[in-house]
Amino acid sequence: MANQNLTPDMITDEALDILHQKLNFVGNIITDYDDEFAQEGAKIGNTLRVRHPIQYATGTGATMATGTGADTHQTSTTLTISSQRHVPMRFTSAEQTMDIDSFSKRHIEPAMSVLAAKIENDCLSMIDEVANTVHCGTAVSFAEIMAGRKKLVDGLAPGVDHVALLDTQANVDLVSELKGLFHSSDEVSKQYKEGKMGTTASFDFYENTLLPSHTTGVEGGLGNYLINDTGAGVTGVSSSEGLTTGSLIVDTGTKTIKDGDVFTIANVYEVQPETKLSTGVLKQFTVTADAAGAGTLAIAPNIITGGAYQNVNSVPANNAAITFLGAASTVYNQSLLFQKGFACFGSADLVLPKGTHMASRRNLDGISMRLVSDYDIVKDRVYTRMDVLYGFKVLRPQLACKVLHT
Numbered sequence: 001m002a003n004q005n006l007t008p009d010m011i012t013d014e015a016l017d018i019l020h021q022k023l024n025f026v027g028n029i030i031t032d033y034d035d036e037f038a039q040e041g042a043k044i045g046n047t048l049r050v051r052h053p054i055q056y057a058t059g060t061g062a063t064m065a066t067g068t069g070a071d072t073h074q075t076s077t078t079l080t081i082s083s084q085r086h087v088p089m090r091f092t093s094a095e096q097t098m099d100i101d102s103f104s105k106r107h108i109e110p111a112m113s114v115l116a117a118k119i120e121n122d123c124l125s126m127i128d129e130v131a132n133t134v135h136c137g138t139a140v141s142f143a144e145i146m147a148g149r150k151k152l153v154d155g156l157a158p159g160v161d162h163v164a165l166l167d168t169q170a171n172v173d174l175v176s177e178l179k180g181l182f183h184s185s186d187e188v189s190k191q192y193k194e195g196k197m198g199t200t201a202s203f204d205f206y207e208n209t210l211l212p213s214h215t216t217g218v219e220g221g222l223g224n225y226l227i228n229d230t231g232a233g234v235t236g237v238s239s240s241e242g243l244t245t246g247s248l249i250v251d252t253g254t255k256t257i258k259d260g261d262v263f264t265i266a267n268v269y270e271v272q273p274e275t276k277l278s279t280g281v282l283k284q285f286t287v288t289a290d291a292a293g294a295g296t297l298a299i300a301p302n303i304i305t306g307g308a309y310q311n312v313n314s315v316p317a318n319n320a321a322i323t324f325l326g327a328a329s330t331v332y333n334q335s336l337l338f339q340k341g342f343a344c345f346g347s348a349d350l351v352l353p354k355g356t357h358m359a360s361r362r363n364l365d366g367i368s369m370r371l372v373s374d375y376d377i378v379k380d381r382v383y384t385r386m387d388v389l390y391g392f393k394v395l396r397p398q399l400a401c402k403v404l405h406t
Contacts, residue, residue, distance in 0.1 A: 006096045006103055008360035012371040014100055015108050015386055016364045022116035023367075024206040025336075026123050028163045030344040030395070031366025032079070048079045048346045050395060077244075079346045079393040083122055086387040087115045093380050111386065119388065120210045126343050127212065127336055128260040129244070129300050129394045131286040132401040135325055140170040140335065140405050142177055142201075148337040148401040149201060154281075155398035156273050161340035164203040170335045170405065171207040203337065213331050214404070217258035217290075220328035225253030227265065227320040228294070244394060246302030250322065251294040261287045262325040262402075268303070269313045273398075278313040284325070301397055311398075326404065338400035347390045358382075 020027060032048055089111055095103065132151040136144045145164060152162065166174065178200060198205065219225065229249035264282040271278055289298040304311045326332060350370040352359045358373035373384040 006098070006100060008358055008371050008373060009362070010100055011103075011108065011384075012360040012362045012369060012386070014104050015112055015371070016362050016367065016369045018104070018109055018112040019116055019369065019388075020364050020367060022112060023120060024208055025120050025165055025210075026345045026367075026392075027365070028161070028165075028204075028206075029123075029338070029340055029342060032344055032346040046081045046348060048081070048348075048391070049076050050079050050344050050346070050393065077393055077395060079344055079391050081346060081348055081389055081391040083119075083391065084350075084387060084389045085115060085118050085122075086385045087111045089384040089386070091382055091384070093375075093382060096382065115386065115388065117210060119390065120208070121212075123343075123345060123392045124208075124210055124212060124336075126392060126394050127334060127402060128214075129286065129288065130336070130397055130400045130402050131262060131284045131300060132398065133262045133284055133286075133325055134401060134403050136403060136405040138406050140166075140173045140403055142174065144403060145174070145203070145337065146201060148403055149203070151401045152337060152339055152399060154270070154272075154279065155396075157339040157399045158341065159202065162203045163338055163340070164205045165208050165211065165336045165338070166205060167211045167333045167335050168207060168209055169333055170403065171205075174205070211334050211336065213333050214260045215258065215331050216324070216326045216328060217261050218255040218328050219253060219257050220261065220324050220326050220330060223321045223323045224255065225250045225257075225297075225322040227316040227318060227322065228252075229316070229318070244302065244397060245288065245298070245300050248297045248299055248303075248316070249295070250297050253322075254293050255328075257287050257291045257297065257324070259287055259290050263287070263322050264325075265316045265322055266320040267314070268316050268320070271310055271313055273311075276310050283312050330406065332404040332406060335403040335405075336400060337403060341396050342399040343392060343394050345390060345392050347388065350387055350389050 030050075032050060089107055091103075091107055095106070098106075132148070132155070134144050134148045134151070149162070227248060228251040262284055263286075264284055268283050269278045270281050270283045285299045285301070285303075287297060288300050291297050301311060303315065305313075305315055345366070347363075347366060347368045349361055349363075349368050352361055352370065353372060356372065356374070358375070360371045362369055367388065367390075370387045370389075371384060372387075373382050375382055
C-alpha cells in the first residue's frame with residue numbers, strides 16, 4: 001500500500017497527543033479551554049475568569065447572620081493568558097510521505113519533549129505560592145508523604161485526583177521503601193524498570209525532572225524578625241486576591257528573606273475550615289517576594305480572621321516572633337503533593353492565518369495547539385511551527401503541600 005502524505009491535521013493530532021502525555025503536572029491540574037478567543041484569535045494579555053468553590057459560614061440563634069462574610073459570595077480569579085511557546089520544525093516533502101509512526105519518532109516526539117519541558121517549567125513556578133510544607137531532612141520517607149497528605153485532608157481536599165509529583169531523588173527514596181506495598185509482581189518490577197510507583201495512599205505518583213529547587217534566605221531557621229503590625233489580617237474577603245495574597249509589616253530583622261521561604265508566626269494557628277476552631281497547629285505562610293530588613297513582607301495566603309474564608313484563629317500580636325522553616329542559605333529539593341483543584345492551566349486558540357491551507361488547530365483535554373507550515377520551493381522543504389498559548393494560576397493553595405529535602 002502506497003504511503004499517504006501526512007496532512008497538517010494528522011501531524012497536529014499526533015503532536016498534541018504526545019504533548020499531553022508528557023505534561024504530568026499540567027495534565028493533573030484543572031485545564032480550562034476558551035474557544036471564544038478563536039473568533040478573532042487570542043493574544044497575550046487576554047483573560048479567563050475562573051470561579052472558586054462557594055464557602056459558607058454559620059450563625060447561631062433565631063436571627064439570621066448578616067454582614068461581612070455572612071453572605072453567599074462566589075469569588076473568582078483572573079487567569080491571564082501570559083505565555084506563548086512554540087517549537088520550530090523543518091522536514092523535506094519526501095519525509096511527509098512517511099507513515100505517521102515513523103515521522104512521529106523522528107520529528108514530533110523530540111519536538112514535543114522540548115515544548116512540554118518549557119510549559120511544565122513555567123507552570124511549576126507556582127510551587128513558590130504553596131505554604132503547606134513538610135521538611136524531610138536528607139531523604140523522603142513514606143511517613144512524610146502521609147504528613148503531607150494530612151495537610152491536604154485538613155484543607156478539605158476532595159478525596160479524588162490526588163497527585164504526588166516527585167523529584168528524581170525523592171522517587172529513588174520512595175521506590176526502594178515502598179516496593180513491598182504493591183502485591184502484584186508486575187507492579188514491583190515496574191517500579192525498578194521505569195522508576196515509577198503507581199498508586200498508593202490515595203496518590204498517583206509521578207516523577208518529574210523539572211521541579212525547581214529552593215535556596216533559603218540568610219534568615220532561614222532564625223527568629224530575628226518580629227511582627228510590627230497590630231492590625232494584620234482581614235475579616236472576610238470580597239475577591240479571590242484577598243484569599244491568596246496579603247502582607248505583614250515586620251521589624252528587628254536585617255537578613256535576607258527569599259521568595260518561597262516558609263514561616264510561622266507565634267500563636268497564629270490554623271483553623272478547621274468548616275468549624276473555624278483552632279487546630280493547635282501553627283499556620284504556615286510563604287514569602288512571595290524577596291525582602292531584607294524592616295518593612296512590608298508580601299505573603300501567601302492572606303491572614304483571614306473571620307467570615308467564610310477564615311484561616312487563622314487570631315491576628316498576630318505585636319512583636320510576635322516569625323520563625324522560618326529550614327536552615328539558612330540551604331538548597332532544598334522540592335516535591336509537590338496536590339489535589340487537582342490546587343491550580344488551573346488555561347489555554348486559548350490562536351488564529352489560523354488567512355491565505356494558507358497548511359495550517360491546523362486542535363484541542364485535547366483543555367490544551368489547544370496550532371500548526372502553521374510554509375513550503376520552500378527552492379530547497380523542497382517544509383518549515384513548520386507548533387504553538388501553545390496559555391496561562392496558569394493557583395486557585396486553592398491549601399490543596400497542595402511541598403516536601404523539602406536536601
